[in-house]
Amino acid sequence: MLTSLFRKTLMVYISVAVIGFTGLSVALNSEIKHFLAQQRLVVLNREVQEMLPYLERATSQQTLDPAFERLVSHDKKVDNTSANILLLGDGSGLKKIQRLTSYxxxxxxxxxxxxxxxxxDGQRIQFIGPFSTLDREATLTVGLPIRRDGSVVGALFLHTFVKGLQLGQVTRIIFFVAWPILLLSIVILYLTTRRFAQPLVRMTRAVQSFGQGNFRERISVESKDEVGQLAETFNPMAIQLERLESMRKDLIANVSHELRTPLTSVRGFIQGILEDVIPPSQHQKYLATAYSELQRLNAILNSMLDLSAIETGQIQLNLEAVQWATVVKSVRDRVKVRMDEKQIEWKEFYSDKxxxxxxxxxxxxxxxxxILDNAIRHTSTGGISISSVVVDRQLHVRISDTGEGIPQEALPHIWERFYTRRSGRTTDRNQSGLGLTITRYLVELMHGRIHVESVIGEGTTFTLRFPLLGTHTTQKSF
Structure with a gap:
């Protein structure tokens, strides 16, 4: 399939090739003409040099050696040359020689x-151009002075027509050699350009498929050049987009379910109370349940708003000096009831409170x-420990549980938005797949780092690192 880029590139290549071959042909033709002309001038100079002694002897002897005419006739027959003689005055007797009249x-x-x-004036000359007024075509002409007793008495000219150099044949040879090479070059350029453009065409089709919601398109990599590298980069991007699309669909399904469930429950409770289906003695119980459902709905919406604010850079951080032990105590108090219900043991350790x-x-x-919410959710027996120590002017916090653990192949994805691993882990309706994503963003916004290690059946450990007060870098405005 010819694309606009393919056509443009091919036309540029062909134009450059045609211009190059045309210029080369013209230059080669000109050089060959010049070479042939120089070669013929050498021949003319030799021949005129052979004729000149006969004329110089004729000026003194008043007779012309027949060898001169034989030489002129031979040169005319072999090299298509013509001789002319120009005399000054009486030409010292050359005009009297009848056999020179025709020259x-x-x-x-x-x-x-x-x-x-x-x-x-006594100089040797050679030039290219019309010689006599009767000539309409250019000639190669060589001229030598005829001397007698040291004085110039005339001039001998020997010339041949340029068309006699068979330059037309040279031009035809160049044409028949150059154009097949040019056509072959165009074919090669076409195939090369097509090979270059095909991956781009496939990528265009793949992007069009992406626009239609099909993220399964992949590009085969056939080269190691920049286009091949682009194709290699394109495929991982396509895989990531497919994963994100899958997570987006899961999110819509999960969020729709999470939003619909509490709304349905609350509506049912209120409707039951209004229609007296629920007796007055049960109103307090069902209102408390409705309130709990609304709190869960509010938590989901807050998580989505937090993530949106973080990704758009609109989140506001109120940075100040914080005593870490107070943070741990606050969170421990919030999760204590849930831990007691599951009989999970709690341990704390500080190098300095x-x-x-x-x-x-x-x-x-x-x-x-x-982090603790995830740990409690996925820990059935055993305990959770939190260790807070100072290492290299940083606070290192290790939160470990004895839960079911996370598979190694899932670890790289737990930070992704909307990622919820469906496995044998206990299903919790409060799980939206946003908590750890928000956690990582918040840690990084406060110049910290977070890392996770896990072993199936043994548990999971999250490690947090934060700069101590006085060692943090210059804070940014968020």
Whole structure:
């Protein structure tokens, strides 16, 4: 399939190739013409040099050696040359030689008067251009002065027509050699450009499929160049988009369920009370249940609002000096009832209970609560421990449980938005898949780090690191 990019690239390649071959052909043709002309001028110079002694002897002997005519006839037959003689005055007797009459030419018949003057001044000349007024085509001309007793008495010109160099044949040869090579080059350029453009075409189709909600398209990588690297980058992106789309659908389903369930319950309780289906003695009980459902609904909405605020950079942190032990005590008091219900043992350890860090106390409480909430949810027996120690001017917090653990293949995904692993873990209706995502963002916003390790059947350990008060970096405005 020809794309706009393919056509543009191909046309640019073909244009460059045609211009290049045309320029090369013109330059090659010109050089060959110049070479042939130079070669012919060498021949003309040799031949005129052979003829000149016969004329110089004729000026003194008043007779022309027949060898001169044989030489002129031979050169005319072999090299298609013509000889002309220009005489000054009486030409020291050359005009009297009858056999030279056919070779004589007058000043008026020669077009290039400047070159004629030079040769009569005793110089050797050679030029390309029309020689006589009767010539319509360019000739290669060589001229030598004829001397007698050291004085110039005339000039001998030997010339041949340029068309006699068979330059037309040279041009045809160049044409028939260059154009097949050019056509072959165009075919190669077409195949190369098509091979280059095909991955881009496939990526375009894949993106169009993404727009229609199909994230299963993948690009085969056939090269190691920049296009191949783009294809290699495209496939992981497609996998990630497919995963995000799956999580988005799960989120919609989960959130719809989470929102519908409490709303349905609350509506049913209120309707039962209004229609006297629920006796007055039970009103307090059902109102308390409705209130609990509304609290759960409010928690889900708050999590979604928190995540939105974090991702858009609109979250506000009230940073101040915070004593870590007070954060732990606050969260412990909130989860104590749930732990007692499941008979989970609680352990705390501090290297120093006065450890103070720089952070937002409310968000620090939210971080610790989210981690402990997960630990309680997935721990049936055993206990939960929290260890807070100072290492290298940082607060290191280890929250460990004896729960069911997290599979290694799931660990990289627990921080992703809306990720909820469906397995043998206890299902909790409060689980939305946003808690750990928000936790990681909040930790990083307060210049901390979070890490998790887990072993199936043995438990999970979250490690938090926060800078101590006085060692934090310059805080940003959020």
């Amino acid at each position: 004589l030419i007058s000043h008026d018949q020669i077009r290039n008067a400047r070159e004629v003057k030079r040769v009569l 006065s450890i103070t860090i720089w952070g937002d106390p409310e968000r620090l409480t939210q971080i610790l609560f989210n």
